[in-house]
Structures are given as C-alpha cells and as structure tokens.
Amino acid sequence: MDTLLEKKTEVTERLKRREVERLAELQKRKQEKENNISTLEGTKYFIENFNKEKSDILLALEQVDTRPKNEMVTELDRISERIQGLQKFHADSTMFLPSYDVRQSQETLGNLHTLIQEKRDKLFPKKKFAFSSKKKTVKQDENKKEEEVKTNASKNEDQNVQLADCTIQKKSKECVEMSEAAMEKKDVSLFDNSFCTIKLFGAPSTVHMKNLTDCIVITGPVSSSIFISDCKNCTFVIACQQLRTHSTTKCKFYLHVTSRAIIEDCSELEFAPYSLSYSKLDDHFVTAGLDKSKNNWHDVDDFNWLAHDVHSPNWNIMSEEKREQFKF
Known part of the structure; x- marks a missing residue:
C-alpha cells in the first residue's frame, strides 16, 4: 500500500514539474515574441x-x-x-x-x-591668387570682415568649451581619466591644461580642446566633431566624424576621421593613423556610430594653403619609424 502511494505521489510530482516547465516554456516563447x-x-x-x-x-x-x-x-x-x-x-x-x-x-x-x-x-570657395585692380581700401574691408568672422568663431568656440557637459581644466602634471559613464554621448571640454595625460575611454558626442600645452590626449570614438585650438607640443590620439584644428603648432595626430581633417593657422603638425587599442574600443565605435573601416587620416585640408599642386608646408605625414602604439 505504501509503495502504491509513493508511486502515485511520484507521478503527481512529475506531472506538476512538467506543467511548470511547460508554462515556463510558454512564457519564454511569449517574451521572445x-x-x-x-x-x-x-x-x-x-x-x-x-x-x-x-x-x-x-x-x-x-x-x-x-x-x-x-x-x-x-x-x-x-x-x-x-x-x-x-x-x-x-x-x-x-x-x-x-x-x-x-x-x-x-x-x-x-x-x-x-x-x-x-x-x-x-x-564660400577658397580665394585663389589673382592680380586685382581693386583699391587697397576694398582689400582692407575684406580683411576686416575675415578677422571679424574669425573673432566670432573664436567666441563661439569659447562658449562651447564653457558650456560642455564634462570639463577637465587647469590641470598640470597630472594623469586624468574620465569615466565612460560620465561622458557617453555628452560634450566634453579640455582647456588650460599643461603636461598632462588625459584619457577619454568612451564615446562622447563632441570634444573641445583649447589651450593645451605638452599634453597627451587619448580618446575613444567621438560621435561627431573634435575641435582643437591654441595647442602646442601635444600628442592627440583621436577618432571622430570631423576634425577642425585652429592656431595649433608642433603637435602629433594619431587620427581616425571619417570625413576629413581641417586645419587653419597651424604649423608643424604631423599625422599618422589611429593606433589606440583597449578592451571596449569596438563597442565604443558602435555606440558612437563611427565607421571603423573608413579612415581619412591623411586627407588634411589646410585653409591657409591655396596651391593645389603643392603640398602644404604646415603639416606632413609622420614617418613609420616615429609612430607609436597606444595599448591599454
């Protein structure tokens, strides 16, 4: 009698387990659907x-x-x-x-x-060299307007730097790293820093850099643009949709850019392909929406150089023996 009862209990428990498993499978399929x-x-x-x-x-x-x-x-x-x-x-x-x-x-x-x-x-095509019969006063007016445009652009950039979501400023001889969560899809600004190593391992929206001296700046993929101005003796390891660099000298660029790099009022710049590697780099390329297979690092447009058949003296391609790898 006890054996029969045990068997009945066992069968009942087995049926209950099957019913639980069946319901769980149904719920799983429903959730997947x-x-x-x-x-x-x-x-x-x-x-x-x-x-x-x-x-x-x-x-x-x-x-x-x-x-x-x-x-x-x-x-x-x-x-x-x-x-x-x-x-x-x-x-x-x-x-x-x-x-x-x-x-x-x-x-x-x-x-x-x-x-x-x-x-x-x-x-707004670039001005080409040509002999002109315009009076000097007309040229002066044009030069004045160009200066006003540059001044306004500089003011706008200063404002963008000040209004950025995340900021690293007035650091000296420090190693600074901004967390991925803090800057993801946000505007980041770096300004008035010297002799610093700054790491941005994430996917910010835009990065503004101004007044950096003897710094190394390393960024993951940036969704849109990187703006650099008034920097000297720096190394930039950067990836972005668009790069604009103003009033900058004696700097190295390890660059991934999907459109093209633009420089203005710059000198002694060197360019090499992006050479950064860290564990989540591929994920950050996806987050930023940046095409990893497209890199125009060597396509640099110098707004101060009008001759199309002669290379600008303000930038050059870094020789391979001088290039570094940045692994973290």
Whole structure:
C-alpha cells in the first residue's frame, strides 16, 4: 500500500514539474515574441524617422542657395546641427538595430557630412591668387570682415568649451581619466591644461580642446566633431566624424576621421593613423556610430594653403619609424 502511494505521489510530482516547465516554456516563447515585436517596432520607428530627417536635411541643403548671402552661413550651421542630432539619434539606436541597418545609416551620415561640406565649398570657395585692380581700401574691408568672422568663431568656440557637459581644466602634471559613464554621448571640454595625460575611454558626442600645452590626449570614438585650438607640443590620439584644428603648432595626430581633417593657422603638425587599442574600443565605435573601416587620416585640408599642386608646408605625414602604439 505504501509503495502504491509513493508511486502515485511520484507521478503527481512529475506531472506538476512538467506543467511548470511547460508554462515556463510558454512564457519564454511569449517574451521572445514580444521582444522580437519590440525590436521590429523599434527598427521601424528608427528607419521612418531617420529617413524623414534625412529627406528634410537634403531639402534644406537644396534650398540654401535661394537664401540671401548673409543668411547662408547661419542656415548651413543649422543644418550641421541637425546632422549632429541625427548622428546622436543613430548612436542611441544602434543597440537594437540589425547590422545591415547600422551600416546603411552610417553611410548615409557620412554622405550628409560630405554634402554639407561640398555645399560650403561651393557657396564660400577658397580665394585663389589673382592680380586685382581693386583699391587697397576694398582689400582692407575684406580683411576686416575675415578677422571679424574669425573673432566670432573664436567666441563661439569659447562658449562651447564653457558650456560642455564634462570639463577637465587647469590641470598640470597630472594623469586624468574620465569615466565612460560620465561622458557617453555628452560634450566634453579640455582647456588650460599643461603636461598632462588625459584619457577619454568612451564615446562622447563632441570634444573641445583649447589651450593645451605638452599634453597627451587619448580618446575613444567621438560621435561627431573634435575641435582643437591654441595647442602646442601635444600628442592627440583621436577618432571622430570631423576634425577642425585652429592656431595649433608642433603637435602629433594619431587620427581616425571619417570625413576629413581641417586645419587653419597651424604649423608643424604631423599625422599618422589611429593606433589606440583597449578592451571596449569596438563597442565604443558602435555606440558612437563611427565607421571603423573608413579612415581619412591623411586627407588634411589646410585653409591657409591655396596651391593645389603643392603640398602644404604646415603639416606632413609622420614617418613609420616615429609612430607609436597606444595599448591599454
């Protein structure tokens, strides 16, 4: 009798376990289905909004030519901000996007950056050398306007530096590292630092650097732009969508840039390919939405050098024997 009761109890327990396992499997399948639906909906939402904003940006670029000359620069700056906003939207969405959509949207962003730069070059071409019969006063007026533009640009950059989300300033002879969580998708500024090693292992949105002397700055992939000004005797190990460098001398660049590097009022700069490696670097490239396979480190545009058939004396490619590797 006891044996029969034990067998019955055993069968009952086994049936209960099977029922629990069956319900758990059903719940698992339901959750997977919901996750798949959520991913599909998220992908659909991204593609629809990304494509709509892309179309709006392309339309705005086409219409820039119809605006008065004095409004064109402002409109181009506004379009650049929209492209940066689209870049952030892309970076925020990469975690659930299929790899194909990530690659396609990265290519689209690269094309948009190229198109707006081409539009700027078309509307505001570099001045070429030519004999002119204009009076000296006209040239003076032009020079004055150019100086005003540079002054305003410098003021705007100073303001961007001051308003950044994360800041490292007035450090000397220190090794400073900003945490990934603190700066991810945020604006970072480094200014008035000397003889420092500064490490930014993460994926910030934008990085501004000003008044750095004898510093080594190492960054992970930056979603949009890096702006450098008034720096001397520094080494920059940086990756970004766009690099703009002003009033900087005797600096080395280990660079990954997906558009092109722009320098102005600079001298004695050396460029080499990005040579940084650390454990989460590939993840940060994805987070930043930066194309790791596209690097134009050697395509440097010097705004102070007008001769297209002669290399600018203000920068050169670093010889291979001088190049360093940065591993952490």
